Amino acid sequence: MKIHQLRYFITVAEELHYSRAAEKLNISQPPLSQQIKQLEDDLGVVLFKRNKRNVQLTEAGKSFYENSKLIIHYIEHAKKEALRIQEGEIGGITLGFGGSAAFDILPEIIKACNLSIPDVKIDLKQLTTSEQLRALEEKKIDVGILVTPIKTPGIETKFFRKEELVLCLNTDHPLAKTDEPIDPKDLKSENFILPPRNEGDGYYKSIFQVYNDGGFFPNIIQTAKEQHTMVSLVAAKIGVVIVPQSTTFIKLSNITYKSFNKKFYKVSSLAWKKDNMNPVINSFLKVMEQSVLPKFN
Structure with missing residues:
Protein backbone atom coordinates (compact mmCIF):
# COMPACT_ATOMS: atom_id res chain seq x y z
CA MET A 1 0.00 0.00 0.00
CA LYS A 2 1.38 3.38 -1.06
CA ILE A 3 0.44 6.92 -0.13
CA HIS A 4 -0.56 7.87 -3.68
CA GLN A 5 -2.98 4.89 -3.71
CA LEU A 6 -4.69 6.29 -0.62
CA ARG A 7 -5.04 9.67 -2.35
CA TYR A 8 -6.51 7.95 -5.44
CA PHE A 9 -8.91 5.95 -3.29
CA ILE A 10 -10.09 9.03 -1.36
CA THR A 11 -10.77 10.91 -4.60
CA VAL A 12 -12.79 8.02 -6.09
CA ALA A 13 -14.66 7.62 -2.79
CA GLU A 14 -15.62 11.32 -2.84
CA GLU A 15 -16.50 11.47 -6.54
CA LEU A 16 -18.07 7.98 -6.78
CA HIS A 17 -17.18 8.18 -10.46
CA TYR A 18 -13.96 6.88 -11.99
CA SER A 19 -13.84 9.26 -14.95
CA ARG A 20 -14.40 12.36 -12.82
CA ALA A 21 -11.86 11.11 -10.24
CA ALA A 22 -9.29 10.45 -12.99
CA GLU A 23 -9.84 13.93 -14.41
CA LYS A 24 -9.47 15.48 -10.97
CA LEU A 25 -6.24 13.53 -10.38
CA ASN A 26 -4.98 14.43 -13.87
CA ILE A 27 -4.45 10.80 -14.88
CA SER A 28 -6.27 8.49 -17.30
CA GLN A 29 -8.96 6.12 -16.05
CA PRO A 30 -7.27 2.71 -16.71
CA PRO A 31 -4.24 3.38 -14.46
CA LEU A 32 -6.59 4.69 -11.76
CA SER A 33 -8.69 1.51 -11.92
CA GLN A 34 -5.51 -0.58 -11.77
CA GLN A 35 -4.27 1.25 -8.65
CA ILE A 36 -7.61 0.81 -6.86
CA LYS A 37 -7.64 -2.92 -7.79
CA GLN A 38 -4.08 -3.30 -6.49
CA LEU A 39 -5.04 -1.54 -3.26
CA GLU A 40 -8.01 -3.88 -2.79
CA ASP A 41 -5.76 -6.89 -3.44
CA ASP A 42 -3.19 -5.64 -0.91
CA LEU A 43 -5.91 -5.09 1.70
CA GLY A 44 -7.80 -8.28 0.92
CA VAL A 45 -11.13 -6.40 0.91
CA VAL A 46 -13.52 -5.00 -1.68
CA LEU A 47 -13.72 -1.22 -1.37
CA PHE A 48 -16.26 -0.42 -4.11
CA LYS A 49 -19.40 -1.96 -5.55
CA ARG A 50 -19.35 -1.30 -9.28
CA ASN A 51 -21.96 -1.63 -11.98
CA LYS A 52 -22.58 0.07 -15.30
CA ARG A 53 -24.55 2.88 -13.67
CA ASN A 54 -22.69 3.82 -10.52
CA VAL A 55 -19.91 3.22 -8.00
CA GLN A 56 -20.63 2.79 -4.30
CA LEU A 57 -18.47 2.27 -1.24
CA THR A 58 -18.81 -1.04 0.55
CA GLU A 59 -19.06 -1.02 4.33
CA ALA A 60 -15.36 -1.90 4.45
CA GLY A 61 -14.76 0.93 1.95
CA LYS A 62 -16.61 3.44 4.12
CA SER A 63 -14.46 2.54 7.13
CA PHE A 64 -11.25 2.59 5.10
CA TYR A 65 -12.22 6.00 3.64
CA GLU A 66 -12.46 7.60 7.10
CA ASN A 67 -9.19 6.06 8.23
CA SER A 68 -7.45 6.99 4.97
CA LYS A 69 -8.36 10.65 5.48
CA LEU A 70 -6.84 10.50 8.95
CA ILE A 71 -3.67 8.86 7.61
CA ILE A 72 -3.24 11.55 4.94
CA HIS A 73 -3.92 14.27 7.52
CA TYR A 74 -1.23 12.89 9.84
CA ILE A 75 1.22 12.49 6.96
CA GLU A 76 0.69 16.12 5.91
CA HIS A 77 1.02 17.29 9.51
CA ALA A 78 4.22 15.27 9.98
CA LYS A 79 5.62 16.66 6.73
CA LYS A 80 4.90 20.28 7.72
CA GLU A 81 6.29 19.80 11.23
CA ALA A 82 9.47 18.15 9.92
CA LEU A 83 9.96 21.07 7.54
CA ARG A 84 9.41 23.62 10.32
CA ILE A 85 11.91 21.78 12.54
CA GLN A 86 14.45 21.81 9.70
CA GLU A 87 13.86 25.54 9.25
CA GLY A 88 14.34 26.15 12.98
CA GLU A 89 10.75 27.27 13.59
CA ILE A 90 10.11 24.50 16.14
CA GLY A 91 12.48 23.18 18.76
CA GLY A 92 14.61 24.55 21.55
CA ILE A 93 17.72 26.57 22.14
CA THR A 94 19.87 27.07 25.23
CA LEU A 95 21.11 30.64 25.58
CA GLY A 96 24.03 31.62 27.79
CA PHE A 97 24.35 35.19 29.04
CA GLY A 98 26.44 37.31 31.39
CA GLY A 99 24.92 39.06 34.39
CA SER A 100 24.55 42.53 32.88
CA ALA A 101 22.65 41.16 29.85
CA ALA A 102 19.72 40.36 32.12
CA PHE A 103 19.01 44.06 32.65
CA ASP A 104 18.23 45.12 29.09
CA ILE A 105 19.16 42.49 26.48
CA LEU A 106 17.18 39.48 27.68
CA PRO A 107 13.77 41.20 27.77
CA GLU A 108 14.25 42.29 24.14
CA ILE A 109 15.36 38.82 23.05
CA ILE A 110 12.43 37.07 24.71
CA LYS A 111 9.94 39.56 23.28
CA ALA A 112 11.34 39.25 19.74
CA CYS A 113 11.46 35.44 19.85
CA ASN A 114 7.91 35.17 21.20
CA LEU A 115 6.75 37.18 18.20
CA SER A 116 8.89 35.61 15.45
CA ILE A 117 9.53 32.02 16.58
CA PRO A 118 6.82 31.34 19.19
CA ASP A 119 7.22 27.54 18.96
CA VAL A 120 10.88 27.68 19.99
CA LYS A 121 11.58 27.10 23.69
CA ILE A 122 14.46 29.19 25.06
CA ASP A 123 16.34 27.81 28.05
CA LEU A 124 18.42 30.50 29.81
CA LYS A 125 21.71 29.92 31.64
CA GLN A 126 23.55 32.73 33.42
CA GLU A 164 30.35 52.33 27.74
CA LEU A 165 32.08 51.66 31.07
CA VAL A 166 31.21 53.74 34.14
CA LEU A 167 32.43 53.93 37.73
CA CYS A 168 30.17 52.72 40.55
CA LEU A 169 30.99 54.29 43.90
CA ASN A 170 29.40 54.94 47.28
CA THR A 171 27.51 58.23 47.59
CA ASP A 172 29.77 59.17 50.51
CA HIS A 173 32.86 58.98 48.32
CA PRO A 174 34.42 62.43 47.60
CA LEU A 175 34.35 61.75 43.82
CA ALA A 176 30.60 61.14 44.03
CA LYS A 177 30.04 64.73 45.14
CA THR A 178 31.56 66.39 42.09
CA ASP A 179 29.71 67.14 38.87
CA GLU A 180 32.84 66.52 36.80
CA PRO A 181 33.40 63.22 35.00
CA ILE A 182 35.99 60.92 36.53
CA ASP A 183 39.63 61.17 35.45
CA PRO A 184 41.24 57.69 35.68
CA LYS A 185 44.36 59.32 37.18
CA ASP A 186 42.28 60.20 40.24
CA LEU A 187 41.68 56.51 41.02
CA LYS A 188 45.27 55.48 41.78
CA SER A 189 44.70 55.18 45.54
CA GLU A 190 41.30 53.46 45.33
CA ASN A 191 40.44 49.93 46.41
CA PHE A 192 38.92 48.05 43.47
CA ILE A 193 36.40 45.25 43.22
CA LEU A 194 36.93 43.15 40.09
CA PRO A 195 35.57 39.99 38.50
CA PRO A 196 37.96 37.03 38.76
CA ARG A 197 40.55 37.10 35.96
CA ASN A 198 39.84 33.52 34.94
CA GLU A 199 36.13 34.21 34.48
CA GLY A 200 36.53 36.35 31.38
CA ASP A 201 39.67 37.73 29.80
CA GLY A 202 37.74 40.10 27.52
CA TYR A 203 35.91 41.81 30.36
CA TYR A 204 39.10 42.02 32.40
CA LYS A 205 40.97 43.66 29.51
CA SER A 206 38.09 46.12 29.01
CA ILE A 207 38.37 47.27 32.61
CA PHE A 208 42.14 47.52 32.39
CA GLN A 209 41.73 50.17 29.68
CA VAL A 210 40.86 52.55 32.52
CA TYR A 211 43.81 51.57 34.71
CA ASN A 212 46.23 51.81 31.81
CA ASP A 213 44.94 55.26 30.92
CA GLY A 214 45.38 56.34 34.56
CA GLY A 215 48.91 54.98 34.61
CA PHE A 216 48.53 52.61 37.56
CA PHE A 217 47.93 48.99 38.51
CA PRO A 218 44.78 48.63 40.65
CA ASN A 219 44.75 47.66 44.28
CA ILE A 220 42.32 44.72 44.06
CA ILE A 221 40.68 44.31 47.45
CA GLN A 222 37.89 41.91 46.48
CA THR A 223 36.67 39.81 43.52
CA ALA A 224 33.10 38.83 42.69
CA LYS A 225 31.41 37.18 39.70
CA GLU A 226 28.02 38.90 39.71
CA GLN A 227 27.24 42.55 39.04
CA HIS A 228 24.75 42.64 41.92
CA THR A 229 27.42 41.38 44.32
CA MET A 230 29.99 43.94 43.20
CA VAL A 231 27.51 46.80 43.51
CA SER A 232 26.49 45.58 46.98
CA LEU A 233 30.15 45.63 48.04
CA VAL A 234 30.34 49.24 46.87
CA ALA A 235 27.27 50.02 48.98
CA ALA A 236 29.13 48.49 51.94
CA LYS A 237 32.10 50.84 51.24
CA ILE A 238 34.46 47.98 50.44
CA GLY A 239 35.71 49.73 47.30
CA VAL A 240 34.76 51.02 43.86
CA VAL A 241 34.01 49.04 40.72
CA ILE A 242 34.09 49.69 36.97
CA VAL A 243 30.95 48.29 35.32
CA PRO A 244 29.18 48.43 31.94
CA GLN A 245 26.45 51.02 31.46
CA SER A 246 23.71 48.37 31.68
CA THR A 247 24.62 47.77 35.33
CA THR A 248 23.16 51.19 36.17
CA PHE A 249 19.80 49.40 36.17
CA ILE A 250 20.80 48.32 39.69
CA LYS A 251 19.61 51.08 42.01
CA LEU A 252 20.63 51.28 45.66
CA SER A 253 20.14 54.30 47.89
CA ASN A 254 23.82 54.76 48.72
CA ILE A 255 25.52 54.11 45.39
CA THR A 256 25.93 56.27 42.31
CA TYR A 257 27.40 55.89 38.84
CA LYS A 258 29.82 58.34 37.24
CA SER A 259 31.08 58.62 33.67
CA PHE A 260 34.74 58.92 32.81
CA ASN A 261 36.25 61.96 31.09
CA LYS A 262 36.90 59.79 28.04
CA LYS A 263 35.12 56.79 26.58
CA PHE A 264 36.02 53.23 27.55
CA TYR A 265 34.01 50.30 26.22
CA LYS A 266 33.13 46.68 26.76
CA VAL A 267 32.29 44.78 23.55
CA SER A 268 29.70 42.01 23.64
CA SER A 269 29.02 39.48 20.88
CA LEU A 270 26.84 36.53 20.07
CA ALA A 271 28.82 33.30 19.95
CA TRP A 272 28.01 29.78 18.76
CA LYS A 273 29.92 26.62 17.86
CA LYS A 274 30.42 26.23 14.15
CA ASP A 275 29.63 22.51 14.11
CA ASN A 276 26.50 22.74 16.27
CA MET A 277 23.75 21.26 14.04
CA ASN A 278 20.77 22.63 16.00
CA PRO A 279 18.65 24.25 13.22
CA VAL A 280 17.14 26.71 15.70
CA ILE A 281 20.48 28.54 15.91
CA ASN A 282 20.08 30.02 12.41
CA SER A 283 16.48 31.12 12.99
CA PHE A 284 17.47 32.61 16.37
CA LEU A 285 20.35 34.56 14.79
CA LYS A 286 17.98 35.89 12.10
CA VAL A 287 15.60 37.17 14.76
CA MET A 288 18.51 38.78 16.59
CA GLU A 289 19.77 40.46 13.43
CA GLN A 290 16.36 41.72 12.33
CA SER A 291 14.70 42.66 15.63
CA VAL A 292 17.20 42.93 18.49
CA LEU A 293 20.64 44.07 17.29
CA PRO A 294 19.33 47.33 15.72
CA LYS A 295 18.08 48.42 19.16
CA PHE A 296 21.59 48.23 20.62
CA ASN A 297 23.56 49.81 17.77
Whole structure:
Protein backbone atom coordinates (compact mmCIF):
# COMPACT_ATOMS: atom_id res chain seq x y z
CA MET A 1 0.00 0.00 0.00
CA LYS A 2 1.38 3.38 -1.06
CA ILE A 3 0.44 6.92 -0.13
CA HIS A 4 -0.56 7.87 -3.68
CA GLN A 5 -2.98 4.89 -3.71
CA LEU A 6 -4.69 6.29 -0.62
CA ARG A 7 -5.04 9.67 -2.35
CA TYR A 8 -6.51 7.95 -5.44
CA PHE A 9 -8.91 5.95 -3.29
CA ILE A 10 -10.09 9.03 -1.36
CA THR A 11 -10.77 10.91 -4.60
CA VAL A 12 -12.79 8.02 -6.09
CA ALA A 13 -14.66 7.62 -2.79
CA GLU A 14 -15.62 11.32 -2.84
CA GLU A 15 -16.50 11.47 -6.54
CA LEU A 16 -18.07 7.98 -6.78
CA HIS A 17 -17.18 8.18 -10.46
CA TYR A 18 -13.96 6.88 -11.99
CA SER A 19 -13.84 9.26 -14.95
CA ARG A 20 -14.40 12.36 -12.82
CA ALA A 21 -11.86 11.11 -10.24
CA ALA A 22 -9.29 10.45 -12.99
CA GLU A 23 -9.84 13.93 -14.41
CA LYS A 24 -9.47 15.48 -10.97
CA LEU A 25 -6.24 13.53 -10.38
CA ASN A 26 -4.98 14.43 -13.87
CA ILE A 27 -4.45 10.80 -14.88
CA SER A 28 -6.27 8.49 -17.30
CA GLN A 29 -8.96 6.12 -16.05
CA PRO A 30 -7.27 2.71 -16.71
CA PRO A 31 -4.24 3.38 -14.46
CA LEU A 32 -6.59 4.69 -11.76
CA SER A 33 -8.69 1.51 -11.92
CA GLN A 34 -5.51 -0.58 -11.77
CA GLN A 35 -4.27 1.25 -8.65
CA ILE A 36 -7.61 0.81 -6.86
CA LYS A 37 -7.64 -2.92 -7.79
CA GLN A 38 -4.08 -3.30 -6.49
CA LEU A 39 -5.04 -1.54 -3.26
CA GLU A 40 -8.01 -3.88 -2.79
CA ASP A 41 -5.76 -6.89 -3.44
CA ASP A 42 -3.19 -5.64 -0.91
CA LEU A 43 -5.91 -5.09 1.70
CA GLY A 44 -7.80 -8.28 0.92
CA VAL A 45 -11.13 -6.40 0.91
CA VAL A 46 -13.52 -5.00 -1.68
CA LEU A 47 -13.72 -1.22 -1.37
CA PHE A 48 -16.26 -0.42 -4.11
CA LYS A 49 -19.40 -1.96 -5.55
CA ARG A 50 -19.35 -1.30 -9.28
CA ASN A 51 -21.96 -1.63 -11.98
CA LYS A 52 -22.58 0.07 -15.30
CA ARG A 53 -24.55 2.88 -13.67
CA ASN A 54 -22.69 3.82 -10.52
CA VAL A 55 -19.91 3.22 -8.00
CA GLN A 56 -20.63 2.79 -4.30
CA LEU A 57 -18.47 2.27 -1.24
CA THR A 58 -18.81 -1.04 0.55
CA GLU A 59 -19.06 -1.02 4.33
CA ALA A 60 -15.36 -1.90 4.45
CA GLY A 61 -14.76 0.93 1.95
CA LYS A 62 -16.61 3.44 4.12
CA SER A 63 -14.46 2.54 7.13
CA PHE A 64 -11.25 2.59 5.10
CA TYR A 65 -12.22 6.00 3.64
CA GLU A 66 -12.46 7.60 7.10
CA ASN A 67 -9.19 6.06 8.23
CA SER A 68 -7.45 6.99 4.97
CA LYS A 69 -8.36 10.65 5.48
CA LEU A 70 -6.84 10.50 8.95
CA ILE A 71 -3.67 8.86 7.61
CA ILE A 72 -3.24 11.55 4.94
CA HIS A 73 -3.92 14.27 7.52
CA TYR A 74 -1.23 12.89 9.84
CA ILE A 75 1.22 12.49 6.96
CA GLU A 76 0.69 16.12 5.91
CA HIS A 77 1.02 17.29 9.51
CA ALA A 78 4.22 15.27 9.98
CA LYS A 79 5.62 16.66 6.73
CA LYS A 80 4.90 20.28 7.72
CA GLU A 81 6.29 19.80 11.23
CA ALA A 82 9.47 18.15 9.92
CA LEU A 83 9.96 21.07 7.54
CA ARG A 84 9.41 23.62 10.32
CA ILE A 85 11.91 21.78 12.54
CA GLN A 86 14.45 21.81 9.70
CA GLU A 87 13.86 25.54 9.25
CA GLY A 88 14.34 26.15 12.98
CA GLU A 89 10.75 27.27 13.59
CA ILE A 90 10.11 24.50 16.14
CA GLY A 91 12.48 23.18 18.76
CA GLY A 92 14.61 24.55 21.55
CA ILE A 93 17.72 26.57 22.14
CA THR A 94 19.87 27.07 25.23
CA LEU A 95 21.11 30.64 25.58
CA GLY A 96 24.03 31.62 27.79
CA PHE A 97 24.35 35.19 29.04
CA GLY A 98 26.44 37.31 31.39
CA GLY A 99 24.92 39.06 34.39
CA SER A 100 24.55 42.53 32.88
CA ALA A 101 22.65 41.16 29.85
CA ALA A 102 19.72 40.36 32.12
CA PHE A 103 19.01 44.06 32.65
CA ASP A 104 18.23 45.12 29.09
CA ILE A 105 19.16 42.49 26.48
CA LEU A 106 17.18 39.48 27.68
CA PRO A 107 13.77 41.20 27.77
CA GLU A 108 14.25 42.29 24.14
CA ILE A 109 15.36 38.82 23.05
CA ILE A 110 12.43 37.07 24.71
CA LYS A 111 9.94 39.56 23.28
CA ALA A 112 11.34 39.25 19.74
CA CYS A 113 11.46 35.44 19.85
CA ASN A 114 7.91 35.17 21.20
CA LEU A 115 6.75 37.18 18.20
CA SER A 116 8.89 35.61 15.45
CA ILE A 117 9.53 32.02 16.58
CA PRO A 118 6.82 31.34 19.19
CA ASP A 119 7.22 27.54 18.96
CA VAL A 120 10.88 27.68 19.99
CA LYS A 121 11.58 27.10 23.69
CA ILE A 122 14.46 29.19 25.06
CA ASP A 123 16.34 27.81 28.05
CA LEU A 124 18.42 30.50 29.81
CA LYS A 125 21.71 29.92 31.64
CA GLN A 126 23.55 32.73 33.42
CA LEU A 127 27.28 32.13 32.96
CA THR A 128 30.51 34.10 32.81
CA THR A 129 32.31 34.42 29.48
CA SER A 130 34.74 31.60 30.36
CA GLU A 131 31.88 29.37 31.47
CA GLN A 132 30.01 30.11 28.26
CA LEU A 133 33.00 29.18 26.13
CA ARG A 134 33.30 25.84 27.91
CA ALA A 135 29.55 25.28 27.59
CA LEU A 136 29.67 26.07 23.85
CA GLU A 137 32.52 23.57 23.38
CA GLU A 138 30.57 20.91 25.27
CA LYS A 139 27.30 21.91 23.52
CA LYS A 140 25.61 22.57 26.84
CA ILE A 141 24.51 25.90 25.40
CA ASP A 142 23.79 26.71 21.75
CA VAL A 143 24.40 30.46 21.71
CA GLY A 144 26.16 32.75 24.16
CA ILE A 145 26.13 36.50 24.79
CA LEU A 146 29.67 37.12 25.98
CA VAL A 147 32.50 39.62 26.13
CA THR A 148 34.82 39.68 23.11
CA PRO A 149 37.35 39.41 21.61
CA ILE A 150 37.88 35.70 22.19
CA LYS A 151 40.36 33.29 20.65
CA THR A 152 38.66 29.90 20.66
CA PRO A 153 38.90 27.73 17.52
CA GLY A 154 35.56 26.63 16.13
CA ILE A 155 33.55 29.39 17.84
CA GLU A 156 31.80 31.87 15.54
CA THR A 157 30.97 35.37 16.80
CA LYS A 158 28.77 38.25 15.70
CA PHE A 159 29.15 41.76 17.13
CA PHE A 160 26.27 42.67 19.45
CA ARG A 161 27.05 46.01 21.04
CA LYS A 162 29.74 48.32 22.35
CA GLU A 163 28.84 49.40 25.88
CA GLU A 164 30.35 52.33 27.74
CA LEU A 165 32.08 51.66 31.07
CA VAL A 166 31.21 53.74 34.14
CA LEU A 167 32.43 53.93 37.73
CA CYS A 168 30.17 52.72 40.55
CA LEU A 169 30.99 54.29 43.90
CA ASN A 170 29.40 54.94 47.28
CA THR A 171 27.51 58.23 47.59
CA ASP A 172 29.77 59.17 50.51
CA HIS A 173 32.86 58.98 48.32
CA PRO A 174 34.42 62.43 47.60
CA LEU A 175 34.35 61.75 43.82
CA ALA A 176 30.60 61.14 44.03
CA LYS A 177 30.04 64.73 45.14
CA THR A 178 31.56 66.39 42.09
CA ASP A 179 29.71 67.14 38.87
CA GLU A 180 32.84 66.52 36.80
CA PRO A 181 33.40 63.22 35.00
CA ILE A 182 35.99 60.92 36.53
CA ASP A 183 39.63 61.17 35.45
CA PRO A 184 41.24 57.69 35.68
CA LYS A 185 44.36 59.32 37.18
CA ASP A 186 42.28 60.20 40.24
CA LEU A 187 41.68 56.51 41.02
CA LYS A 188 45.27 55.48 41.78
CA SER A 189 44.70 55.18 45.54
CA GLU A 190 41.30 53.46 45.33
CA ASN A 191 40.44 49.93 46.41
CA PHE A 192 38.92 48.05 43.47
CA ILE A 193 36.40 45.25 43.22
CA LEU A 194 36.93 43.15 40.09
CA PRO A 195 35.57 39.99 38.50
CA PRO A 196 37.96 37.03 38.76
CA ARG A 197 40.55 37.10 35.96
CA ASN A 198 39.84 33.52 34.94
CA GLU A 199 36.13 34.21 34.48
CA GLY A 200 36.53 36.35 31.38
CA ASP A 201 39.67 37.73 29.80
CA GLY A 202 37.74 40.10 27.52
CA TYR A 203 35.91 41.81 30.36
CA TYR A 204 39.10 42.02 32.40
CA LYS A 205 40.97 43.66 29.51
CA SER A 206 38.09 46.12 29.01
CA ILE A 207 38.37 47.27 32.61
CA PHE A 208 42.14 47.52 32.39
CA GLN A 209 41.73 50.17 29.68
CA VAL A 210 40.86 52.55 32.52
CA TYR A 211 43.81 51.57 34.71
CA ASN A 212 46.23 51.81 31.81
CA ASP A 213 44.94 55.26 30.92
CA GLY A 214 45.38 56.34 34.56
CA GLY A 215 48.91 54.98 34.61
CA PHE A 216 48.53 52.61 37.56
CA PHE A 217 47.93 48.99 38.51
CA PRO A 218 44.78 48.63 40.65
CA ASN A 219 44.75 47.66 44.28
CA ILE A 220 42.32 44.72 44.06
CA ILE A 221 40.68 44.31 47.45
CA GLN A 222 37.89 41.91 46.48
CA THR A 223 36.67 39.81 43.52
CA ALA A 224 33.10 38.83 42.69
CA LYS A 225 31.41 37.18 39.70
CA GLU A 226 28.02 38.90 39.71
CA GLN A 227 27.24 42.55 39.04
CA HIS A 228 24.75 42.64 41.92
CA THR A 229 27.42 41.38 44.32
CA MET A 230 29.99 43.94 43.20
CA VAL A 231 27.51 46.80 43.51
CA SER A 232 26.49 45.58 46.98
CA LEU A 233 30.15 45.63 48.04
CA VAL A 234 30.34 49.24 46.87
CA ALA A 235 27.27 50.02 48.98
CA ALA A 236 29.13 48.49 51.94
CA LYS A 237 32.10 50.84 51.24
CA ILE A 238 34.46 47.98 50.44
CA GLY A 239 35.71 49.73 47.30
CA VAL A 240 34.76 51.02 43.86
CA VAL A 241 34.01 49.04 40.72
CA ILE A 242 34.09 49.69 36.97
CA VAL A 243 30.95 48.29 35.32
CA PRO A 244 29.18 48.43 31.94
CA GLN A 245 26.45 51.02 31.46
CA SER A 246 23.71 48.37 31.68
CA THR A 247 24.62 47.77 35.33
CA THR A 248 23.16 51.19 36.17
CA PHE A 249 19.80 49.40 36.17
CA ILE A 250 20.80 48.32 39.69
CA LYS A 251 19.61 51.08 42.01
CA LEU A 252 20.63 51.28 45.66
CA SER A 253 20.14 54.30 47.89
CA ASN A 254 23.82 54.76 48.72
CA ILE A 255 25.52 54.11 45.39
CA THR A 256 25.93 56.27 42.31
CA TYR A 257 27.40 55.89 38.84
CA LYS A 258 29.82 58.34 37.24
CA SER A 259 31.08 58.62 33.67
CA PHE A 260 34.74 58.92 32.81
CA ASN A 261 36.25 61.96 31.09
CA LYS A 262 36.90 59.79 28.04
CA LYS A 263 35.12 56.79 26.58
CA PHE A 264 36.02 53.23 27.55
CA TYR A 265 34.01 50.30 26.22
CA LYS A 266 33.13 46.68 26.76
CA VAL A 267 32.29 44.78 23.55
CA SER A 268 29.70 42.01 23.64
CA SER A 269 29.02 39.48 20.88
CA LEU A 270 26.84 36.53 20.07
CA ALA A 271 28.82 33.30 19.95
CA TRP A 272 28.01 29.78 18.76
CA LYS A 273 29.92 26.62 17.86
CA LYS A 274 30.42 26.23 14.15
CA ASP A 275 29.63 22.51 14.11
CA ASN A 276 26.50 22.74 16.27
CA MET A 277 23.75 21.26 14.04
CA ASN A 278 20.77 22.63 16.00
CA PRO A 279 18.65 24.25 13.22
CA VAL A 280 17.14 26.71 15.70
CA ILE A 281 20.48 28.54 15.91
CA ASN A 282 20.08 30.02 12.41
CA SER A 283 16.48 31.12 12.99
CA PHE A 284 17.47 32.61 16.37
CA LEU A 285 20.35 34.56 14.79
CA LYS A 286 17.98 35.89 12.10
CA VAL A 287 15.60 37.17 14.76
CA MET A 288 18.51 38.78 16.59
CA GLU A 289 19.77 40.46 13.43
CA GLN A 290 16.36 41.72 12.33
CA SER A 291 14.70 42.66 15.63
CA VAL A 292 17.20 42.93 18.49
CA LEU A 293 20.64 44.07 17.29
CA PRO A 294 19.33 47.33 15.72
CA LYS A 295 18.08 48.42 19.16
CA PHE A 296 21.59 48.23 20.62
CA ASN A 297 23.56 49.81 17.77
